[in-house]
Amino acid sequence: MASQSIRPATGDGSNGAAESASSAVFTPLYKQIKRLVIDDLDRGAWKPGELIPSEQELAVRFQVSQGTVRKAIDELSAENLLTRRQGKGTFVATHDEPRAQFRFLRIVPDEGEPAPAQNRFLDCRRVRATADVARVLDLKTGDTVIFVRRLLMFGAAPLVLDDIWLPGALFKGLTAERLGQHHGSMYALFESQFGTRMIRADERLRARAANAVAAKALQVEIGAPLLLVERVSFTYGERPVELRLGLCRTEQHHYRNTLT
Amino acid sequence: MASQSIRPATGDGSNGAAESASSAVFTPLYKQIKRLVIDDLDRGAWKPGELIPSEQELAVRFQVSQGTVRKAIDELSAENLLTRRQGKGTFVATHDEPRAQFRFLRIVPDEGEPAPAQNRFLDCRRVRATADVARVLDLKTGDTVIFVRRLLMFGAAPLVLDDIWLPGALFKGLTAERLGQHHGSMYALFESQFGTRMIRADERLRARAANAVAAKALQVEIGAPLLLVERVSFTYGERPVELRLGLCRTEQHHYRNTLT
């Protein structure tokens, strides 16, 4: 199965693949393997947290050497789609593992260790997508989307007010109750209960004065400076699946980032 | 040269290195090679932009296979310390190449392409390090540091006000004049004229109300919300070499980030 233009095992070291006619662009074998594995992940052949076949098994399946499979998995591992565990095998990455806990939560306290935050869900309902929301989520204006308003608390102190929009088709049955019952990050719930895994996000950060709604929720004065985080999250295939606008107090916390 | 605990070319596939006594921790050969190359970069054996020896030559020098050198260089390339160019060779990365131009400049316009920004240097002088500055830069309180105040302009509009502190010992002779004469990024000047290359930076972002100084420089009202970016930059060996506090207007621009 799943062996499109992969080379037919010639035995020499040449690349007998990715060549159909004349002006075909050169695509390395391991990139093709990578693509096939991503497609399998996308269609849910293996669920988050599950063990995928061994390198040797994939090598046989795809009719390439183990080293070529290895290079493909190396990249998928670097992109946080897969997780390697020596002696055990290779697993589909998940938002549950503590290692990935703060990958999508960049707000941390100025002093001390990042403490676990509590969610308070202020709203959760089905609405019609505005033109803006529809454009970002690649939907049509008026399509059903789920709107969630969440207050993130660090202890007793309100820290972030998030407005979140999700495609209704992917998140049927999402309610404030289910959100409240779940323990762990929202993305962990999304992947385990709705089969949608967030693998990348683009963010835009700005400073913005608190409006009335934000001021009340975050317990600051109207006009107080807040950090606005606009996030679009993507699943496999660069498909956008979440729009999130977060307003954050930054007197005792900050958004951390590393430039490399 | 430079062949410490590297294996003495046994010919089999085993790892004859990194083993001195009994409870020695295992360190892969390619990690050792990587370390040696970084040390060479640190001591300036090859300057930014220069060609380093070929993989084959390094393999002979270090008495390992080309594949092992390759893996070391792969990682250094992924960390932006080296740049590979097929057919040409491997080069020391530099802040001049347009590819790396926006690696340390995350402020971009909401609409349209990132336009080149102009610098206006408001101040540049030698001062004594305060306790805070000394701690961050790993100096002693009272040590000489260079203080630079810069206004970053997008066209005629002031965008970012940066206060920058640099270790005096590393940047002797840095003046507003030399800063003004140089075309290109500050980091490009630092690496070409002072031999200090920034390879990583940690940032903390907050929202903050404009004070009198910032309001005047950025042409906003006092109290207007600004994005505060606190940056500590590092050179080889995790040595801090720059503290930067930037205040940024974000009505028409934003700080972009990608979570992966």
Add this chain to the structure above:
DNA sequence: TAGTGGTCTAGACCACATA
């Protein structure tokens, strides 16, 4: 044509986890 990095293979052995 020669030299560089890029890909691919085959096989060996090491480190780690589990039974």
Add this chain to the structure above:
DNA sequence: ATGTGGTCTAGACCACTAG
């Protein structure tokens, strides 16, 4: 003992650059 990923080698050929 077995199976997994992790490292290392040796050698071949491909893609790209430049003299």
